[in-house]
Amino acid sequence: MTPSKPNPLFRLMPSMTDVAFLLPMILLFAGLQGVRTMLGDGDTGWHIRIGEWIMAHGQVPHQDMFSFTKAGEPFFAWEWLWDLSFAWVHMHWGLGGVVLVSLLVISMASALLYRLVYRRCGNALVAITLTGLADAGASIHWLARPHLVTMLFMVIFLTILERVRGQKTEDRRQETGANKRLLWLLPLLMIPWVNLHGAFFVGMVLIGAYAGGELLRALIARNSGERIEAVRASMGYLLALVGCMAASLVNPYFYQLHVHIWGYLRDPFQMRYITEFQGTNFQHAPAMFLEAMLLLGIGAALWYGRRKQFTEVLLLAGWGHLSLVIVRNVPIYMFAAAPIVALPVTEWLRALGQAPVAKWMRTAAQTVEEIGAEIDSLERVWRVHLVSAAAVVVVALGMSSPLAGPKLKPEYNPEAYPEAALAKLTRPGQRIFTHDEWGDYLIYKLSPQGTKVFVDGRSDFYGAKFDLAYLDVLGVKYDWQQTLDRYGVDTILMPVDSPLAGAVKESRRWRVVYDDSRAIVFRPAGETPGRMEQFSTSSRGGIGGRDLAVTALTTTHVNPEDHVFQTRGVYK
Numbered sequence: 001m002t003p004s005k006p007n008p009l010f011r012l013m014p015s016m017t018d019v020a021f022l023l024p025m026i027l028l029f030a031g032l033q034g035v036r037t038m039l040g041d042g043d044t045g046w047h048i049r050i051g052e053w054i055m056a057h058g059q060v061p062h063q064d065m066f067s068f069t070k071a072g073e074p075f076f077a078w079e080w081l082w083d084l085s086f087a088w089v090h091m092h093w094g095l096g097g098v099v100l101v102s103l104l105v106i107s108m109a110s111a112l113l114y115r116l117v118y119r120r121c122g123n124a125l126v127a128i129t130l131t132g133l134a135d136a137g138a139s140i141h142w143l144a145r146p147h148l149v150t151m152l153f154m155v156i157f158l159t160i161l162e163r164v165r166g167q168k169t170e171d172r173r174q175e176t177g178a179n180k181r182l183l184w185l186l187p188l189l190m191i192p193w194v195n196l197h198g199a200f201f202v203g204m205v206l207i208g209a210y211a212g213g214e215l216l217r218a219l220i221a222r223n224s225g226e227r228i229e230a231v232r233a234s235m236g237y238l239l240a241l242v243g244c245m246a247a248s249l250v251n252p253y254f255y256q257l258h259v260h261i262w263g264y265l266r267d268p269f270q271m272r273y274i275t276e277f278q279g280t281n282f283q284h285a286p287a288m289f290l291e292a293m294l295l296l297g298i299g300a301a302l303w304y305g306r307r308k309q310f311t312e313v314l315l316l317a318g319w320g321h322l323s324l325v326i327v328r329n330v331p332i333y334m335f336a337a338a339p340i341v342a343l344p345v346t347e348w349l350r351a352l353g354q355a356p357v358a359k360w361m362r363t364a365a366q367t368v369e370e371i372g373a374e375i376d377s378l379e380r381v382w383r384v385h386l387v388s389a390a391a392v393v394v395v396a397l398g399m400s401s402p403l404a405g406p407k408l409k410p411e412y413n414p415e416a417y418p419e420a421a422l423a424k425l426t427r428p429g430q431r432i433f434t435h436d437e438w439g440d441y442l443i444y445k446l447s448p449q450g451t452k453v454f455v456d457g458r459s460d461f462y463g464a465k466f467d468l469a470y471l472d473v474l475g476v477k478y479d480w481q482q483t484l485d486r487y488g489v490d491t492i493l494m495p496v497d498s499p500l501a502g503a504v505k506e507s508r509r510w511r512v513v514y515d516d517s518r519a520i521v522f523r524p525a526g527e528t529p530g531r532m533e534q535f536s537t538s539s540r541g542g543i544g545g546r547d548l549a550v551t552a553l554t555t556t557h558v559n560p561e562d563h564v565f566q567t568r569g570v571y572k
Contacts, residue, residue: 014387016124016379020114020131021388024106025395027139034407035399038099041143042417042437043457045444048098050077051087060252064461066443068431068452069487075461076253076260081195082146096399096410102144104392109152110135111388113335116159121342123349123372124379130345134338137289138331146197153193154335157203160185161210162339164236165311180236187243194248198261202332204244209318211237213311220308260460269464273471276328290330293337294320299348300341312340346372417441418493418519425451425493425521433484434493435474442493454489476503492522 028034046066053061054077064075077083089097110131118127138151164179186207194200214234221227251257264270270277280287297316304312315336323333352365398408412419418438425432425442428450432442439456455462455470462470473480476499484492492510494501496517504510504522514521 011381011383012386013383015383015385016118016128016375017111017114018383018385018388019128021107021111021385022391023132023135024103024110024139024142025391027135028103028142029407031136032139032142035096035099035410036406036413037142038102038144039095039410039412040416041145041457042412042440042444044095044098044144044440045412046440046447046456046458047079047083047146048087048090049443049447050080051083051085052091054080054084055087055091062253066447066453066456067462069454070462070466071452073461075458076257078198078251078253078257078261079146079196080252081192082149082197086144094410096396098144099410100392100396100399102148103395105148105152106142107388107392109148109155109335112152112155112159113338116155116162117339117342118379120162120339121346122376123342123346123369124375125368125372126342126346126349130338130342133289133293134334137286137293137334140286141328141331147199149193149196150199150202151331151335153189153196153200154202154206154332156189157186157206158336158339161206161237165210165233183236183240184243186240187247190244190247191250194251194257198257200248201261204241204248205318206315206336207237207241207244209314210311211241212314213309216310216314217308264460267464269467270459271326273467274459277326279325280323280327280330290323290334293334293341294323296341296345297333297337300337300344303344303347304340316340412441412444415518420516421493421514421519421521422446424514425491430491431487431489432491432493433473433487433489435495435498436470438493454487474498474500476500481507481509490524490527494520494522496520 028037033040049066050061053065060080061075061077063072064070086098086101089101093100113134114127114131117130118124121127141147160182164182166179186203190200190203193203211234214230214237218227218230218234221230248258249255253260272278280290282291297320301313301316304310304316319329319333319336322329346369349365349368353362353369355362395408398404399410401408404410406413414420418434418441422445425446426449430451431454432439432451433454434442436455436457436459439453442451442453443456455467459467469483473483480500480503492500492504494504496515496519501520505512509525510522511525512520513523
């Protein structure tokens with residue numbers, strides 16, 4: 001037990017909350033590729049450039065400004081607030097600032113998740129273990145992009161919903177009634193969420209699960225008193241849900257944003273060609289974290305179902321299913337499941353400590369419970385989170401150091417992006433064809449000079465019809481040259497081992513102007529070196545934004561039917 005008045009120095013010691021805050025940093029730099037993991041996706045660049053456009057023009061864009069294929073067509077900058085915020089960060093601290101703030105968002109989400117898990121189970125050791133498992137599973141999508149704020153807002157929503165519901169014991173009912181006022185925070189929080197990231201509807205799904213759980217309890221209630229209590233409990237959640245729906249309209253595009261997102265999610269192109277929208281591949285090592293949480297979730301769902309606590313069952317079943325059919329939902333399931341499975345795990349360990357099993361199993365279970373109880377006494381003392389703050393400073397200094405290694409240097413990996421080829425892509429007015437991941441990179445590197453791209457990662461903007469034509473070019477379909485002619489392409493930038501690069505080499509219409517064994521640049525064979533052919537800006541042809549966060553890398557696919565947009569950081 002800690003003394004009632006602990007030594008002031010004790011308050012400077014790290015708590016388990018600090019450990020939870022530091023876990024993402026440890027995973028990122030010890031288990032992953034550090035900063036390169038966070039910048040393993042070109043979308044970060046165009047998000048920053050959109051934010052700079054907003055700062056320069058004082059308004060949110062409604063038309064495209066980055067492509068020459070669909071220039072001026074309607075465009076939804078649905079993460080405009082993230083774009084603006086991180087453009088400001090980038091203006092003052094560069095890519096290092098963007099990465100650091102993104103890492104802070106992840107660490108804050110991890111710390112809040114630990115507090116939520118700990119509050120539900122009361123065992124700090126179980127809580128930190130489940131938090132680490134959730135972080136490891138969610139790390140497949142640790143990219144410096146707007147979707148990170150959804151993880152943070154999700155934990156905040158769950159924390160509020162749990163505080164409102166409280167524990168189903170007599171001594172907590174008065175607290176639960178007082179906490180119902182917290183529900184009105186949810187619509188207020190929805191306003192920034194809807195402008196920061198397109199997955200704001202996750203918050204509504206969470207509220208709906210709490211309302212649905214109470215309604216299911218009412219349906220099977222044995223007496224009218226219990227039924228009335230459950231219905232009344234559901235009404236608060238339903239009102240909060242209606243409030244969040246109304247608050248989600250507070251965005252620059254009003255209800256058109258919802259229509260756009262709904263159409264995007266229903267487009268079969270996304271499920272077929274974009275890795276983030278495909279099913280989870282359990283042949284990849286990171287899937288083991290999801291497997292562990294799914295097994296715990298199945299056991300927990302049965303445990304809660306027997307106790308008629310249907311909210312937990314709905315959350316586990318719903319997000320568990322979605323994590324299997326769409327890989328980008330894995331982080332959401334991991335964060336939703338961790339606090340839910342915590343209480344059953346604690347109860348199972350307690351029961352195992354008394355069960356007629358092997359002595360070593362009873363001893364292990366009792367040890368976990370004892371250590372958790374000892375840590376609990378320490379966790380009751382408030383701390384100054386000096387260690388967490390110091391870690392952030394150390395990471396910031398490491399990234400700003402001229403001696404920073406690959407894991408700390410805030411830059412796009414020169415081995416994955418055509419950094420050396422940029423010198424050959426600086427002439428004004430050029431029309432560059434490259435795959436969408438490198439298109440993102442070119443927007444970041446060259447758009448301030450007015451360079452436009454054929455395509456980039458905003459698949460919701462370009463649409464399925466256009467993207468299929470783009471894939472036909474990558475797959476060297478018979479009419480690939482006609483498509484390039486239709487859009488007046490005068491420069492081709494591709495990986496040297498891509499099928500298109502091989503086909504262009506064989507064409508008499510193109511000549512190689514740069515080749516560094518990683519990237520190759522072609523220009524028209526009839527073009528005099530140093531002279532640029534002019535193309536009408538209106539020659540866009542008749543073919544037809546992406547993110548809920550999608551970044552694509554196209555490489556060596558011969559058949560466009562076999563081509564899949566590949567997202568960095570997702571089960572590769």
